[in-house]
Amino acid sequence: MIKRSTYISSFAIVALSLLTMFCSCADKATVKTVQHTAITLMDVGDQTVTDKGLYISIKTGSALDEQTVYLILSSTYATIIVEPEILDNTAQFYIPPSFTKRSGVVNYSLYSNGNITQESEFSLLPDTNHLGTIETFLGPRSIVANVRDYTMLVSIPTDTLDNTLPDNTQVALKSQFKSAIKTTTHPIASGFVWKRISSPLRTGRMSTGSTLENISSKELVADVFPDVAQNFQIEANSNHNYADGNEIISFQSTQIRDEHGNVMTDGTLVTFYMTDATGAHWQNKASTVNGYAFAKALHPQSPTTWNVRAAVTGIAQSNTITQQFKSIITSIPTPTITERNLTIGPLTSYLGQLVQNGIDVSVTIGDETRNGQTKNGEATFYLKEENYPAGTYDVVVRCLGLESNTQILID
Amino acid sequence: MQSKTNKYLVSAVLLGMIFHGTAMFFTVERTYDALIHLFFANHYATSWFEPWSYSWYTGFTVMGYPPLVHQTIGALSYIGGLKFGMFTVALTGVVLFITGVYRFTQVLIPNKKVAGYAALMAVFSSSFVETLHIFGQLPSIIGISVLMHCLPEIYLWVKTARKRHLFKALALLSVTVTSHHVTPIFGMIFFIFPLLGMVVMDAAREKVNSTKEVTVIAFAKAVWTHLRRIVIFGACSLVLIVGCIFPYWVNTKNNPITQVPIPHGSRDNFLEVLSSGLVFFVIPWGLLMFLLPYFFYRYYSKRLLFFGISFTLLLILGTGGTTPVPLAMLGENAFNILTLDRFTLWASIMALPVFGEFCYRFVEGDYKDYLQEKWGTLVHRASGAFLSFLFIFIAIFTITLGKFRPSQPDAIKMTPIVNFLNEDEHYKWRYLPLGFGDQMAWLSAQTKATTVDGDYHSARRLPELTTRAVERLENSKYRGIEGIGSLQQFLTVPEKYHLKYVFSNDKFYDPLLYFAGWHRLSLLENGIMVWEKAGIAPLPSVLPREDAPLVLKLMWGIIPFTTVIIAFLLHLGSLWTRSFKRKKELPLYFAFAPIYKRAPSLLYRASVVWTIILLIVIAFGGYLFYVKNTTQLSANNVVTAYYDAVDFKEFERAHSYLDPDSDKKLSQFMLEISVSDGLLSSYAKLDSLYIDIIPKTDTTALGIVDATWITPLKEIETHDELQLLKKRSKWYIVPKTVDPDIPPEQLLIQSGTRYYNHGKRAVTSEQTFHEDVLKQPVVEVLSARLVQLDTTYAIVGEIQNVDNIPADISVTGAIYNEDNEELARFNAKDVVKHKLLPKETTLYRINFEGIAWASATEEKPTTYAPDTFTEIDLTDIPVNFEVQVSANVATTDLYQAVDLSKVQQEENTLKGFLFNTSIEEATIPQLLIGYYNEDKELLWVESRYIDESVRQQRKRPFSEVLYSDILPTEVASGLETASVNGLPNQSISDKVVPQRNTSGSEQSFIPIKNMPYAYITITTNNYVGNPK
16 A cells, blocks of 8 residues: 555656646746845644645745745655745745645755755644544464463554554553453554553453544454463273283373463373383373373283373473283293194183284294284294204294293104 | 479478378477477567566576577467467478478489488488477477578589579578577588588589599699688678577576586487487487498498588487497587487488488389399389388387377376466465476466476576586486485475475475475365475565676567578578479589499498398397396296386286285285385385395295385385296296284274464455464474584474464574684474474474585485485584574474384384374374483484384384484584574573473483483374375
8 A cells, every 4th residue: 555655646746746847837938027035935833734735835025936946845755846836926835745645844945046045844743633544463463371471452543644643642452351341541652552461361362452532443363372281180091901912092181271270272282101111112192182182002912011191391291100901811822833834822812812913923943033923813934944944943932921932843 | 394393392291291290289298398498489478578587497598599489489379379389380390391301302412303202201200200209309400401491502602602592591591590509500510511512522523524533633623712602601601600699609608507417318328228229319210220331322422422421420429428439529518518319310311312312213213123123023012112111110109109108297287286376476486396397398388486497407597406417306306316405405495495385296205395394285186286385485576687788688589580581581582483483494403413323232232231230139139128028037027027017006017926826816915005105105216126036946936135215205225035936937926925913993083183274364365464464383492402423513402382373393503603604504304393283392403405516526426315415515613503493383284193102222223113093194104313411411313214104003113223323512502592483582481481391301211221322202203195
């Protein structure tokens, strides 16, 4: 918008200067006498901004030499040169609307024959009778429910010509959170007002706005998110506690809240750490839903005890719980060998059922260790003739946390 | 004498228009170059006088390629669009070529029938077919065709000294110059010089009574008398070559080609790289190979002696790297810049007149009588039929080569991409197409959006591109480390190039994009995946450019068309007389028509011997091809074929190599394939294969296979032992058993949090409203250390997203010397988790990469290593550093799909398995491993990719060797210089988590024994290839 108006104004200036030039050229013929009497301008008091332009009349010195008399005006917006024109038989300086639309101090210098004959200034004041809009800005747009955080509302009321209003104009800044609506009035300083809105201690959404007389701002909102988490508790939940390597155990946190009881935002990451006596490490991540975190883990394949603790890194943690897993078998069946196929099994589980497919079985024959997995309760290893000539071998079988030593005879 | 219409020429032109005119609609768009010319044409169509194009390489000048053909297509595009222009120009090229060969032949062998035959042969010349339908080199074709039209005029000027001919010749030469710069320069040497020699020879012959009397002295005398004309012509043509494309030469001088040469198949040793040999030697020569003895016999006759020399040179130069001669002749620089296939093209074109003559003599001339007498009529006719069948077959084979061995990806519908770029001002950022082939030029021609890549490599400007032998980023996977290395730098620091969108037509690049911090935006309806990088600033509205002087711009825009108009006006008269036969006299050179005597029997014998040699070579080649490619002939072949089939995902073929008596049915095999995914199964390209066959019995063997696979992230080496057996004289592979693991649950139920960001809530093309701009998530740098490892520096540390919304982070590190002068700046590439859930923590490492091989003398690695990086050349010793994190709201790729299970140290390896509890398959799991000292201070961070995917509720064992090299030493550490979203890190720390405690830290540390470090932590990350 600004760009556009600049464009239009510059166009207007160019057009007006051309017009002025044209007029002055036309007037040239009418000016017959050239007198070099010093001219002075009428006193220009403070003016209100206008989009109609301003005329400054000449107090003394009626005859003009257009080529040598001109007025230089300078404001924060621009510096322009204005040449006099004849209106109702009096010479006047016309300041174009593009210039008078902007409030601020205007310095002007009257030049005659290249010399400054008069210098002064006047102010263009905002048009407080015709209010335009209130621009508001709010940031940050999300804050945390604690005593440290706040958001800031900035409000800039303007008149219809987009000038900021004079200092000390009272603007009402309003905010709503839950059932509470707060309104405070603030005087404009340097064109705007601002207010820090400290964070409520509950999560939710805060709406803000500002008004001045009959004009209103947009609604801007800030989300209030929970503060950092407080410590919490966890518990384990599983269908059974057998170390069968084929069951999901889930760990559940209590509802994780902040200091003020606000539930964590959905998606907050909680990490569950498990360790056992052998130093093995588990690490499961869960993001909260309504403050609860659920982590799932696979049962181990060998009996063990887990120490479980969950944490929101660097912020909060849970108690430590222990989870025991019992063995599903008491002993490994003796391996059998048929046609160079070494079979371990059938391995049965806690109900006497076959163990699930995919249980790791490792067999050490001599120096070589081979890993296999169960299928239909059995793990089979093919012993190639070139690797295992006929003879007797010591076999160590490891599975489900157990170990057995036997001897096998290969024909 | 009332001359008759040459019916051979008329049929040749008609045949050519039908043959090429029909075929080109199916071929030209799929060629290497045609779409590039189309892009240039589009440039001229939109801004005729402005040579600067912003579309490619962050801006380049089109003055690097002669403009005539492009401008013509551009001008024609106003009538019927760009492609209409292209096809029109191509068809014009066909007609010009056929008539050009006709006119050229007339000069060389002044016999209208011979010329007619040559024109007919030109239609099916395999080198011409290849140049037009496979390479799409339109300017080159136009250039050489016009040059051939120019030759008779040059002859007549030197012979008669009539200025009319000089002007006509020069006019045509300038058309050649403005359509292709290389053609007139080399055309001067290989076509015009021998022609001048021939004119002088003719002149010398006129002075004496028989050819035998033309001695060196007589020749020298003739040279003397014609010297003035030759010099005038030479000087004028030099002026034209420089003057007509003067802006081109100025540009060449201002932007000399200093880039690293790009490998081109035509420079290969054709015996080593058989595919190059086929494309750049066998196909262009085709049937002509058999007639080489005849060509030499004819060209080394006295009149054509100079053409003989030229023909020999071209033939040798066209052999590329097969013989050392071309390199020695051209010098290293020219050898590496020029593509040598053009020499073969010219040689085969030069062979056409003599080939036409042979055909004439074979069909109706003296050879017919000779051979019929020797072989009998039947054999003569049969061999004629066979030869013509073979000739046309080779042409058809060549024209369809692109269909059977596609050099380009399938045609991509560009409209959805163009729409995407126009939508919501996406063209304000740069984009990068991946896997588009030369179709990227067609995309560029349709959009005003710009890309960092480009398809005219002589114009590359970014040092990241010019220092490498990378033709395009788009096909970087074919260029090994140099390609992927270049691409990685663009993807890691995209803000430098305002690169926000990647259009991926090749899922090979997807993992790289993901781990470099990009995310998928949408799948367009044409199957192209759009990737986006958050937090990239749009292009400034004013882009830098190199302005050319107005004079050059005007010359560039006006001269090319002017040359055509002048040439046309000058030739209007002769066109009229030639077409409507007002004039009866024949051109001067018809005085030198050859008289055909009985062919020397030596030639006959030489030809027979040569034919036999060629046939033996072909048969031997065919035999080798059979032995190497018959998939089940040997144990080695079946293993190679199996890996080849797996590499190209031809699973039915792979299954056919498995033991048919095993219980592995195709459906079972396909099922097993369908459940295997991951870096190795889905994103790897077979690089090398070492097969060691250990025979056991006659029918069984053990195949030990060491394969190297290239993936966008790392190189994977696999070791396999395959049981092989022979059944019914065919070798088979014994299939392997499948993992029997059964997941615990059948139906998985998961609840979770998902995110969506509207972007703009109001339907408006205006700037996003203040209230629609999301706050940048607040993240906190937990630690940062500048460490030194030998001569390289890196920043390592940890970052936590302390906000309540997910963050997409980009971590930039900078290092400074003692005077606080910046030495280097780079982003964390893949050793960081870019998408963080609220309160999630990640390790990071920033390496400082330089522009790879910036100095030409630096030795380039010969092997491919995707994870290699080029260390930056630091000017001073870094003592201080800075870490800047910028975060944006992330809404996708926040899956936590893999968890660590039972991780244990076993000596120097870390063993355990990954378990997937989620409902998404973790296609490529990544482990970020942090190494800590006794005081739990972070020393080093590493990234490890797991080769295979982890399916839902399945476990994937892993075994990673722990870091065992010397640990880096600390140079500086601390968080004083860390900043997040432009704010000091400390202020965030004080405000958001002021009472940070050790929660979780004790549990996350895994103690490590007998290593130079005491603890490790692991952060898991995973790429989900197909999100549900």
